Amino acid sequence: MxxxxxxxxxxxxxxxxxxxxRIMFPPLTTGYEERDGSIGERSLAFYERLARGGVSYIVIGDVAPVMTASPTPKLATDAQIPTFKALADAVHKHGAKIALQLFxxxxxVPGVGRMVMGSMAAAKAAQEAKAAGDEETFAAKMAESNEIRKQAYAKLHHDMQHFVNEASxxxxxxxxxxxxxxxxxxxxxxxxxxxxxxxxxxxxxxxxxxxxxxxxxxxxxxxxxxxxxxxxxxxxxxxxxxxxxxxxxxxxxxxxxxxxxxxxxxxxxxxxxxxxxxxxxxxxxxxxxxxxxxxxxxxxxxxxxxxxxxxxxxxxxxxxxxxxxxxxxxxxxxxxxxxxxxxxxxxxxxxxxxxxxxxxxxxxxxxxxxxxxxxxxxxxxxxxxxxNRKYISCVLNAENGDEATIAIKPGEGDKKIAVVGGGIAGLEAARVAAKRGYDVTVYEASDHLGGQIVLAAAPPRKDEIMRSVEYYEKILPGLGVKVELNHAATAEDLNAADAAIVAVGAHDVVIPVPGADSEKVVSSWDV
Structure with missing residues (x-):
């Protein structure tokens, strides 16, 4: 091709x-960095995977030059330089260039930081008092810690709206x-x-x-x-x-x-x-x-x-x-x-x-x-x-965030794989199995691929979801995957395969409440 x-x-x-x-990866907050903002294994593997895929220019998003509370990369001290050097070396191996987006x-930051540290110090003193059996001091220090933390969040909220005008x-x-x-x-x-x-x-x-x-x-x-x-x-x-x-x-x-x-x-x-x-x-x-x-x-x-x-x-x-x-x-x-x-x-x-x-x-x-x-x-x-303060991922790419451990590996010899169900899960299973070198056949009882994706794409503004199905319609023939539409898999079909992947999907659920069986109540499937 x-x-x-x-x-x-x-x-x-x-x-x-x-x-x-001319292909660039723009700055995105990933959440892959270590707690101190340095580049760890997860970040390294993610960006090296982009470089291995041929991207010429990669920008690491939201790199803070100071030690903030923000869950982003940080290059605020000399101690963090080696982790960024490892990142540069990793992408350079594949001919890519790398930038840091400084913000x-x-x-x-120092003001909020001092308040957070004060809250932590009071909480530590509270635990020391508790260990010594001094419940009165424990209660007082915990109250102090909570009040300082509350003030810190109030300052943060205020600053996010007004710091641009109040900063000296x-x-x-x-x-x-x-x-x-x-x-x-x-x-x-x-x-x-x-x-x-x-x-x-x-x-x-x-x-x-x-x-x-x-x-x-x-x-x-x-x-x-x-x-x-x-x-x-x-x-x-x-x-x-x-x-x-x-x-x-x-x-x-x-x-x-x-x-x-x-x-x-x-x-x-x-x-x-x-x-x-x-x-x-x-x-x-x-x-x-x-x-x-x-x-x-x-x-x-x-x-x-x-x-x-x-x-x-x-x-x-x-x-x-x-x-x-x-x-x-x-x-x-x-x-x-x-x-x-x-x-x-x-x-x-x-x-x-x-x-x-x-x-x-x-x-x-x-x-x-x-x-x-x-x-x-x-x-x-x-x-x-x-x-939601979780690390970034993609619903269509199982590698994201786990590039160091998840990848398509060679298969185990010549085998025939039967995939039962032509929904999104079955189609991805078929693609991966074919990439591993297996002989794959997809059996779909209906006259079209996509399964419940077709339902998901029906509401207003949701038709772009169909790109997921269109991808498999483009890629599977080139991988040698055979697709049998209007064909419910039989025992004979499955017995002829070395392995079967059952991806028949779910069914709509009727919520067990009074009136759910009324003629006026319909499911998304009915619509």
Whole structure:
């Protein structure tokens, strides 16, 4: 299987870097890092798997330059440098380049940190008193601990709304210095690039919606972008060998006409700022949706909520104004979509985020013409997991987060496998068995594949779920899998196989409540 000449696979020069293709993994919060924010085995295996799949440029999302309470990577001390060096070495083995997205959260990190430590110290004193039999001191210290912790959370909540306006110039200077110091550590670790996170604190300062300051960092457009440009200059001075990219958040418009996102800039200001960034020496600009609403669905919208690649029109405007490469991101789900963006000259680099979670081999498959497993934009394993403080995953990719231990392994000789049921579970079982080298036949009693996925795709905005079934319709014939529709598996069929996988699915459940058997009550199956 060979693919026609691919624009996605053309190399591109970005500042001091030569990227082997135009496929980028944008910054995503994964939850794979160790508790101290360093890069452990799970993170290492995940990012190396992306590099092995052919991605040319990988950005590690939300790397904090200070020791925050946020569950994100951190490069705040020299002690963490070796783990980031191991990460750089791992992806470099496969010809990929790696960047750290440096950000600072919108709160007084040292202030909140001192309060949390105070709460922990009081709790420790309480336990010591209890061990000594001093119940009165135990109760008093526990009450003190709980009160301090309550105050810490109250300050955090307050700061998330007001820190952008209340932070002193001295605090902003300290944050800028911390970001620069982290960039210097990244250079020591062999990291290739820094991406400035133009949202969060930096984006809040840029935003006419959020920034109400009256000093040199507030008011006019020039004042609001001043800090961002200072951060860029500080990074370039501290880590002169690194490529510097800027994630440029744009406040887009919802279908109902309301602003989408609060941090960042409106489209016209984005275009003006892009020219200033190029003048400041930025090597690459990623045009992305602004966030800062507390709703991750703004930047990572679920299926049907926003058009595909909805920020592309602004990226195209930016590309016409600057000479540095421009990346686009957001609901690019197919190889064909990425190729068209490049063919049209609307952007230079395609950031596949959730799509690479779903299929890390997009680059390899673009070269061979093998169909990719396209993301559903369901947000179930990725966005839902992060919002619930779990590590990120994909409902269609069993590897995510366990790349070090889960992979398709060679089979055990020539065997015939019967798969009973052509729903999503049976189809994935058939694919994996065929990849392992087995002779596979799928038996499906109905006249179509998909099982309950067909039901799930029926409601409004849910038709994109059918991409999961369409993938198997494309991939299984090339793997030699035989599909028998309108064929309920018989004992003879199963006895002719060396093994059977039964994936006949579930049935709708009638809830045992009075009236459930009424003619007015129907199930989703009935509908």
């Amino acid at each position: 060979t693919a026609p000449a691919s624009k996605l696979l053309q190399p591109i020069t970005v500042g001091p870097l030569e990227l082997k293709n 600072h959260p919108e709160y007084d 110039v001295e605090q902003l200077t300290q944050i800028k210095e911390a970001i620069a110091a982290s960039a210097a550590r990244a250079q020591q670790a062999g990291i290739d690039a820094i991406e400035v996170h133009g949202d969060r604190l930096v984006g809040s300062l840029c935003s006419a919606i959020l920034n109400q300051r009256t000093d040199e960092y507030g008011g006019s457009f020039e004042n609001r972008v001043r800090y961002a440009l200072e951060v860029v200059a500080a990074i370039k001075e501290a880590a002169p060998e690194l490529m510097v990219e800027y994630k440029l958040p744009v406040i887009m418009e919802n279908p109902d006409g309301t602003p989408r996102g609060k941090g960042g800039l409106q489209p016209d200001e984005v275009c003006e700022f892009a020219k200033l960034l190029e003048g400041a020496g930025i090597d690459m600009i990623q045009v992305a949706q602004a966030n800062h609403t507390g709703n991750m669905g703004d930047t990572i919208p679920p299926m049907g909520a926003m058009p595909y690649n909805w920020t592309l029109p602004v990226a195209e405007r930016v590309k016409a104004l600057v000479s540095v490469p421009v990346a686009t991101v957001g609901r690019v789900v197919s190889v064909e979509a990425g190729e068209k963006i490049l063919e049209d000259g609307a952007a230079d680099i395609i950031a596949y985020g959730r799509s690479l979670m779903c299929d890390p081999d997009i680059a390899l498959k673009a070269a061979t013409g093998e169909p990719i497993r396209e993301c559903l934009n369901c947000n179930k394993g990725c966005v839902d997991a992060i919002q």
